Amino acid sequence: MPATDSSSAAAPLTSIGRSIRSLRRDQIPSFPPPSTADPTHHASSDLEPDAFQRRAADLLSDLLAADPSSPDLLSLAWTRRLLDSFLLCLEEFRALLFASGAAAAARPPLDRLVADFFERAVKALDLCNAVRDGLDLVRQWRKHLAIAASVLASSPDPAAPLGEAQIRRARKALTDLTILMLDDRDGGGGVVGQRNRSFGRGNRDARAHGQGHHRRSSSGGSSGAGSSNHLRSLSWSVSRAWSAARQLQAIGGGLPVPRPHDIAATGGLASAVYTMSAVLFVVAWALVAAIPCQDRGLQAHFSVPRNFPWSGPVTTLYERILEESKKKERKNSCGLLKEIHQIELCSRHLIEITDAAEFPLPEEKDAEVREAAQELVQVCESLKDGLDPLERQVREMFHRIVRTRTEILDCLSRPHGTE
Template identity: 35%
Template sequence: MEKKGGAESCPPPFIAGDFLRVRRARVVSMEQRKEQDFDRFHSHVDDRLLALLPTADSSHGLFSLTFLRRLLDAFLSCDDEFRCLLLARGFGGLLSRPDADRAVADLLDRTVKSLDVCRAASLALDSIRHFHRLADTAASAAIPGQGGRVCRAIAKLLASFLNSAAARSEGSSGSSGRSSRSGHLRTLGRRSYFSGGNTPPVPANLIVPRGSPAGGEEIAFAVYAMSSVLAFTMWALAAALVCQDGGGTLPSSPVSPRQHLPWAGTMVLLQDRMSEEWRSRKGDFVQLAEMQALQRCAKGLMEAVREGGRPRAEDVAEMAMKLAEACRRLEKALAPLERQVREVFHRVVGSRAEVLRCMDQNKRAAAPPIPP
């Protein structure tokens, strides 16, 4: 070691200013990591919503079981990221901040209402299963010498479509006030899509947090983003399954986010596209693409069987094959969606419990210690 004047040289003393600079640098680094975590969450929400937009070669529109499967998958993915923020990243302790309390209360209220939409969607899918069974019976009956059986099977299927439309029309006209008639409508609602009188309430518009995500309100805007994804998912699920009333009106869009949020423009665009597609299909007995294909094939098979004179076996067989293929496509999309709706139901319950658990932990941590 170098010596000067016969004495060892000592390193410069560590003064208080250096300690403060190091501490300040660590705080800034933590704040930057926190901002990056929240920015990644908002970007993830935007990416999943962008993937839902239909492309030029999309075979199905936004009113299809295929789209609903992708939508629920996007919701589950966003919920995973939100739970990661609260648990793995340790931001659950910020939920009790004054800037986040309103957003948290809104999310908790919205989860309860969403469970009603999931239940109604499950009933609607069960009624679609009923249509599928009737169509599958008609397709399998289309063999030589069974024209009468085919006609009866298809007539029963088409009558179910008509009864479904009639049940929805009566249910939305306010006639459910009579006890005997409302009971009849509930029965029809289980075998049709869902009668208008039994439509669950779709969550209303969200309250946008004050401030900005970069102004220290990151947790409030993260909760708001999750509430928005949940509200949009339930609105789309209700529009496609529960509110299947071709003569009615689409519930108003529940999300009107600020444009500076990364995912805002994509969500607004999806809502506008769904509203346009609803208006273009208004008046149809069914709006789901898979159900419309089923209805078209059933009518085609009926026309082939009832053709003047003796129907050609080749025409009947061809239309029966088309109906059978429509049944297979419906089943391929229906079974996974039924499982997804159940998973979303349980996930919403679990996420709500996690938020409440974080709030309870924060409350206990902030409580003054009990004196001995």
């Protein structure tokens, strides 16, 4: 799907760019939907606007739970829970709009509010692409981390001290990793801006277009195999001037707070649309905070009235992530994801303890290096287990937004009062 731009004119309501059938064909299977036997899952047909708001409040509160068994804020596991909550909210929001008849969403003032929400949701599609490319970048970092861990853990004689060649090889891998992470941090996205692809286009189709052919990119230029823009020619791409920070501002800026008259006229559905808009922004903002993105920034202002049941949890979530970004050790990080911070800490620690090491290593120093190597192994395993499931959920977020938008905009395009 072509990239969206926060400064571009709004697309026609009836235009989605690709049919939902082709999008679903390309989709990677996601996690199963919540079981209706689960007592915490509300039956969509029984959900009312007020109940939907309370449901959103409960889901957000669960993300803030201080339970020791809960995953840490901004870890891979926590980010997956965040997307679980978003997908459930979006599915229940869709069911709510259609619960009283599809024509309800096509009548004023709800049609205007729903159209505004989906124009904001389109901006989130580019962010899904950017986050997926950020996850690819973390995979590249993991490869260097795995090299260092493997070298230090593959001693032919576990009883013998680590040799100079092993230490040098591990240090080189970690130095290369540090350079890659610095390039991304200082370059406003590094290779992320060049690798951006869309969930709306299958890799097989992209390869077919890239083999021996030149194709015009979404930014207006053409590129072919062998050039520095080769990766851009294989897929849809945001332009080099695209900015995650500006996209977030477009999603969350000036959210229209429903007026009492609109709430009454829509039977509370206007408040549900506002709820979903706020949840969309906070989830998109948290993803950009956690994962490396092109021109990543968290300066988008966000505030909501306090009279909504979910306003407390959503504001607390926003403030906690903002506080985390301001911590001294996190200010210059490529992303706030807990595992990215562990990569930085483990790499720095191992480089420091092996700096100017004398060989053979003294017993205490050898034990310290081996302990640090085990930390590398643990981080590698955590990334190996968590990156692919998270990417599948980001992909599901992309497709679910497209599907919901298509269904409801089809409704909005019909004459008022028809089903």
